[in-house]
Amino acid sequence: MWAALIQTCGAPSVVTTRRPPEQPDGTALVAVTAAPITPLDVLCATGISYFGAPAVPYVPGIQGVGIVRCSAAVPVGTVVWFATDAGMRPGDGSMAELCAVPDAELVPLPNGVDQPLAAALGLSAVAAWRALTWRGEMLAGEQVLVLGAGGVVGQVAVQAARLHGARRVVAACRSRSGRQRAHRLGADAVVGLTDADDVGTLTSRLLDACDGPVDLVLDALCGVPAAAALRTLRPRGRLVNLGSSAGETAPFDSATLRSRSLRVLGYTNNELTAEQRMRALGTIVQHAVAGRIEVAYKPVPLTDAATAWARQAAGQASRRIVLTTTTSP
Structure with a gap:
């Protein structure tokens, strides 16, 4: 699969091929459709955040939106928002074609939601x-x-x-x-x-x-x-x-x-429970679907993640950058 990869703390991300993730018990395999590049992603990758230096190499991305491919808890084909600990704890994140996500971190999204918009909103x-x-x-x-x-x-x-x-x-x-x-x-x-x-x-x-x-x-x-x-x-x-x-x-x-x-x-x-975060995000997405909440974002193909990451790291992004894939239901 294609993935963005942090190989050295403080160095730009690179785009490369990587083995698909394993799927431990209690996790879902999600085909990622949209993953935002946020300031926290960049900060974690520097190795100087209060979370400490991450274990490298790793796939960044603390959140994303995708389609469930395999899960014991959520029906296959469900569009979900999810969170990861990438850059804060060992493990890979959302900036790849596939991501293994704990079932408890999945938030089902309503039908017809603009998936890149939901990703741009997120946390x-x-x-x-x-x-x-x-x-x-x-x-x-x-x-x-x-x-x-x-x-x-x-x-x-x-x-x-x-x-x-x-x-x-x-x-x-x-x-x-x-x-x-x-x-x-x-x-x-x-x-x-x-x-x-x-x-x-x-x-x-x-x-x-x-x-x-x-x-x-x-x-x-x-x-x-x-x-x-x-x-x-x-x-x-x-x-x-x-x-x-x-x-x-x-x-x-x-x-x-x-x-x-x-x-x-x-x-x-970080003070929120998973349930509090889920309720808040669910309410926000409902407003977004109804056209009452919007944000400026720019979709960028996952294969261009290195350039997009550099723009975010340099403070040159005027809109939230959202990496996208060609994944379909």
């Missing part, structure tokens, strides 16, 4: 949905500020806030295309972010875009944007952090936190 969409509704405890009628609205997490967060009855959604992101997309997805106002921003000036721009104090900030950036967003919150407002693409630290000041009794909360998908 990023789950993070946005759960961070907003569970960790952030969003209520209808609240004003929500989404930092990093150009990425998949941010795109879903803008739409999820709308679906949950936000009275106003303000988005913040860097690229012009991301800002245009955020408007189209339902943001009432969009603020551009730049490397030259300081906390004070960015706070002013965010407040100008908001209709009074913000109730909830969904923060996929950290850094200066998070510190500025914190200053827009109402008393007892919440900021939920689930990423650090703008910096590993944010310059919060004690006076802002204490004077308003603000809550700064962390979120990770």
Whole structure:
């Protein structure tokens, strides 16, 4: 079978042929149709993530969509989303024509689902949905500020806030295309972010875009944007952090936190049970099938995985890259 392969930590992936995976008891053999290349995939492959250096060589891909070819638990032919531990624990992932997946990690998808779209949504969409509704405890009628609205997490967060009855959604992101997309997805106002921003000036721009104090900030950036967003919150407002693409630290000041009794909360998908993840993903995919949730993605043949991986690693991907195969039911 064709597969992307990480042969050395920190080195680009290569595309090669590889033996089909064995299928231990309790697993399903899945013919992969779509596998996203995510920032976490690239981070794990560097060998410097908090998961430690992965055992090489291995097939990357922490999630994917495919068709069940053999399973004792799920009917053959079922279209499923699945998760793997590739790059975090020994074993291969989704960026191959075939993948052996524990039956417990399979999430059946509805008929007619756009499989590359489901793959593009995946864990990023789950993070946005759960961070907003569970960790952030969003209520209808609240004003929500989404930092990093150009990425998949941010795109879903803008739409999820709308679906949950936000009275106003303000988005913040860097690229012009991301800002245009955020408007189209339902943001009432969009603020551009730049490397030259300081906390004070960015706070002013965010407040100008908001209709009074913000109730909830969904923060996929950290850094200066998070510190500025914190200053827009109402008393007892919440900021939920689930990423650090703008910096590993944010310059919060004690006076802002204490004077308003603000809550700064962390979120990770790793805290979810398989059932919680399954329910969230199922709800998101239903909205996607109905046309209420979408994200920008670019399908790329699995045979071009090396070039696509290099683009993601270099930060040159303006859309979620999804590797696809010619597998059919």
